[in-house]
Amino acid sequence: MSKLRVNGFSLSIDGFGAGPDQDLKNPLGVGGEALHKWMVGTRTFRDVFGEDGGTTDTDDAFAARSFENIGAWILGRNMFGPIRGPWKDESWKGWWGDNPPYHVPVFVLTHHKRVPIDMEGGTTFYFVTDGIHAALEQATAAADGKDVRLGGGVATVRQYLQERLVDEIHMAISPVLLGSGEHLFTGIDMPKLGYQCSEQVATPLATHVVIKRE
Structure with missing residues (x-):
């Protein structure tokens, strides 16, 4: 049965999934790029962009898991681009260039x-x-039996969590304090919604936590 999964979702120690003042130059907000340090050096991440090398450690294992059995993605509009309001200029085709890293319907x-x-x-x-x-x-229909990956951003993940639609969420809590930005869990009672921690592993760059819905 197809699942809705959040994978490789980086958070600061103080619970922010993106920094403040997001724009074209800072798509993850000020300081947001530091959240993803655990991922960018992995073999999995580099392979997605056609590059050689990279680490093959625990961080890489979690990164690799995030791409397994994915048949479709769901993204909030901010994850597609910085444009707001009507599509006045349809030349924008996403942050990733001509060959995005999804390779499935999004x-x-x-x-x-x-x-x-x-x-x-x-x-x-x-x-x-x-x-x-x-x-x-x-997305579930397009995934054809495989899982659907919910890519974010924070507001989109919050909407699906509040509706108890997410089956599993993997967070990488990075040793970074942002102080402000988009907070993931404010006002969401995860235990009341039936979510419990099922796995946790610490590395020098992140603490990986997996939460599943009962």
């Missing part, structure tokens, strides 16, 4: 219609205007 949550975009490597972006449940239904 469903982007938005309030504004846009025709699908076919990219290199098997990625097609579909734009869903009728909410998180519709996006999950479409």
Whole structure:
């Protein structure tokens, strides 16, 4: 049965999944890039972008797990690009260039219609205007029995958690304090929603925590 998974979601020690003042120059907010230090040096991450080398340690094992059995993705609009409001300029096709790292159908949550975009490597972006449940239904159908990965950002993950739709979430808690930005769990009672920690592993660059829904 297909699951909805959050994988490789980096958090600061004080619970922020992105820093403040996100823009084109700082897509993860000020200080946000430091959250992902655990991932960028891994063999898995480098392989996604066609580069050789990289570590093969515990961080890499969690990064590799995040791509296993994924048949579709769901993204919030901010994860697709910095543009707000109607799509006045449709030349923007995502942060990742002509060959994004997804290689499966990707469903982007938005309030504004846009025709699908076919990219290199098997990625097609579909734009869903009728909410998180519709996006999950479409992504699950496209995944054809495989899992759906919820890529974020923070606000999107929060919406799915509040609806108890996420089956599993892997967080990498980085040794970074951001002080402000987008907080993941504010106002969300995870135990009340049926979520419990099932795994935790510490490395020099992150503490990996897996939370599953009962």
